[in-house]
Amino acid sequence: MSQAETDRFRRRCAQFRWLAVFMVVSVGALLALMYLLAPGLLMARGDYPESPTRWLAQVVWALPTVFYLFAVWSIGAAMGQLSKGRLIQPTLVHALRRVGLALGFGGLLSVFGVTNVMRLIEGGRGGWAYFDVAGMTLGMIGGALFLLGGVMEQAGKVQAELDEMI
Template sequence: MTLSVGLLVTWAGVIVPVITSLSGRMDGSSLMTPLVWTVSPFCYLFGVWSIGQAMGDLARGSMFTATVANALRRVGLALGLGGVFSVFVATNLLRFLEQMRGGYLHFDVAGMTLGMIGGALFLLGRVLDQAEAVQAELDEMI
């Protein structure tokens, strides 16, 4: 799934605009718009890929807590960065690149939700790391 959706995002956000720009139907400054909007989907796809990696590691017999904590941190970071980029960075970057007017915040409820969930997952991964350290310390006492 990650590969197929990644190819679609790459096709729509990178390859088609570059071909259109090279054919002369689009100027170079408007080429940046689709490239900027593809950053968030690539962050989200990295999160999905990280989940697949964690499932593979668990299937190969890796330690559950360490694997899940690492996956939660990576997925949380990917979702958080993608959400923050789509809500705050993309609109302001496009305002700068295209010299356009508009708001400083793209009120994207999905992006805001993904950003907040990403932050919560990242923090949950840290909590699992601390719980594993406490468990190891308790195991040493016994």
């Protein structure tokens, strides 16, 4: 890879990092406004039109999004490290593991956690699992990324051992 290609790659990584930061901050701010700030202000004034239980149910439905935003943040952090010239292999291993865990937990929470917490909040109504295909897909992709991160970590260790022998 030539120096010009390396510089272009680093610039793109830096741009992607800022795109990830923008996404996490803007979506996170909107979620905080929708589920925390506005209802909190309305409840403090006594103008909240729904019961606190309904508000809690809405917050529970939004919880998987927090994990998904953490996955995007982790990707952005990895891109930031690459833009600064950090080695690709260790950065990628760390990013794959973090993103995999975040997507996996978000998917599990979306499919099993949300529905069962909602059953508790709403007094036992509803099913045991919500067959959210997007949540299932993200959970499976998260698990696969986590496993790939482990394989890459092991490959890096083997490569280091081989480098020491030569």
